[in-house]
Amino acid sequence: MSDPTLLVLASLAEGDKHGYAMxxxxxxxxxVRLGPGTLYGAITRLEERGWIGPVKTRDERRQPYRIxxxxxxxxxxxxxxxxxxxxxxxxxxxxx
Amino acid sequence: xxxxxxxLIYLYPAWWRRRYGREMEALLEDSGSRWRDAWDLxxxxxxxxxxxxxxSFARIVIACGIAGLVLASVAxxxxxxxxxxxxTFKIEPVDTDALDRVVHAAFTPQALSDIIRQEHLYGExxxxxSIERLRRAILIRPTGSNLGQVSFAYENPAQAQRxxxxxxxxxxSANVNPSVNPNGMRIEFAAPPGPPKxxxxxxxxxxxxxxxxxxxxxxxxxxxxxxxxxxxTGN
Numbered sequence: 001m002s003d004p005t006l007l008v009l010a011s012l013a014e015g016d017k018h019g020y021a022m023x024x025x026x027x028x029x030x031x032v033r034l035g036p037g038t039l040y041g042a043i044t045r046l047e048e049r050g051w052i053g054p055v056k057t058r059d060e061r062r063q064p065y066r067i068x069x070x071x072x073x074x075x076x077x078x079x080x081x082x083x084x085x086x087x088x089x090x091x092x093x094x095x096x
Numbered sequence: 097x098x099x100x101x102x103x104l105i106y107l108y109p110a111w112w113r114r115r116y117g118r119e120m121e122a123l124l125e126d127s128g129s130r131w132r133d134a135w136d137l138x139x140x141x142x143x144x145x146x147x148x149x150x151x152s153f154a155r156i157v158i159a160c161g162i163a164g165l166v167l168a169s170v171a172x173x174x175x176x177x178x179x180x181x182x183x184t185f186k187i188e189p190v191d192t193d194a195l196d197r198v199v200h201a202a203f204t205p206q207a208l209s210d211i212i213r214q215e216h217l218y219g220e221x222x223x224x225x226s227i228e229r230l231r232r233a234i235l236i237r238p239t240g241s242n243l244g245q246v247s248f249a250y251e252n253p254a255q256a257q258r259x260x261x262x263x264x265x266x267x268x269s270a271n272v273n274p275s276v277n278p279n280g281m282r283i284e285f286a287a288p289p290g291p292p293k294x295x296x297x298x299x300x301x302x303x304x305x306x307x308x309x310x311x312x313x314x315x316x317x318x319x320x321x322x323x324x325x326x327x328x329t330g331n
Contacts, residue, residue, distance in 0.1 A: 019119055020126035035133050036101075036123050037140025040116055044144070061122035 004034055004042035009051065009075040012067040016055050019043070020062070046071065097129040104134060107141035111150065153323065157315035164311015165304070172304040179253035179292035180235075181260040182245050185267070186284045190242050194281045199236060202263070202270035211262060215255055234263065243286065253292035260289035 011017060011025045019039060027033045034042070043065065046052040051071030055064045067075070101124050105117055124133070151159070187195060208227045212218065218226040235247045246263055250256040264285055270276050271283045 019123040023123070023127060035136025035140075036120060036127065037133075037136040037138070037143075039123070040120055041140045041143055044112065044116065061118045062126075063119050 002032060004038050005046055005051075006075065006078055007032065007034065008039070008042045008046060009067060009071055010079075012052060012065060013072065013075060016064040016066045018062040018064045022065075049074075051075075097131070097134075098124065100134055101129055101137060104137040104141060107138065108144050109147075109150070112144050151319075151322075153319045156319040156322070157312050160315025160318060161308050161312035164309075164314065165307040168307025168310065169304045172300045175297075175300055175303070176251040178233075178249045178251055178295045178297065179256045180247050180249040180295050181253070181257040181289040181292040182247035183260055183264050183285055183289045184239065184287040185244050185246065185264070186286045187242050187244060188282045188284075191279060191281045194277055194279055195244075195283075197276055198267060198270045198281075198283070201273065201276040202266040203231070203234070207266055211259060215259060217250070217255070217259075249295055256292040257289045264289070 007026045007030055008022055010029070011022045014025070017025060019036075023034055023036075023039055043052065047054075047065075049070075050068060051074055052065045052067055055066045057064055102121065105113065105120050108117070108120075127133075205227055208230050209223055212223065212226045212230060218229055221229070233249045235249075236244065238244045246260065246267065248256055248260045248263060250259065267283060268285070271281070
């Protein structure tokens, strides 16, 4: 899975995070280090689509984000789709 | 390195810097500086700049107009030039009906088809269409009381001259046929086909000129579509 928007959503599914925390978390669970341009490109798109939103904070430079209900729904759909692909792929590998 | 990365943030559009600029600076401070981040930031900035859905109505229309002008100009410049070779003939006595009969007899579909095959004109186009194109490229017009011109235009100047010479030969042959020219009208060629001249082609200019309004019209439609979509999504 290398779609940055899905990685960000998956990271935020665990809880609110700011940019650097997301970067660290994604590297930890997916083994992918998103560059700053890629990360904020994904954040911009996700916020535009209403799938994540900013959380009120004192430190505006380290703005945390939260996944919205629509974002959770989208993530669930995408992961279910990925899951089907993974299951099919694994079963076909076993048969081969 | 940090300076370079900070500078790259300025490549992002103003609306983006206002919203995310300070967050990006903080991220760069926290994550440390890497050279590959420079390329990532540059690419991200270009992607944001290409987000046409965020452009203003006027900007979309102007950009599409300029793009249309550039594309149409490139298309107009890539159109092949045509060269016209012209020969002058003299008629004695002047009999326009007889001249029409001679031209009709000289340029039968079979005769024109032969020319097309011999000279491999108009590529692989169907022969009927090619005959029509050849007819349109031939011009016969009076230039004086008893003078006229026959000319032919084609992309290859040498072929244009050779085919004009061929057309002259066919006119002369048809003219000496008594069944075509019973009154004995004489046709003499006063000047052989001259060096072909490059034609001024209005359609080239028209095409280039259409690019700007065409592009702007497209821009208006695109801007309206984007505005509707923006209103629907609330972004």
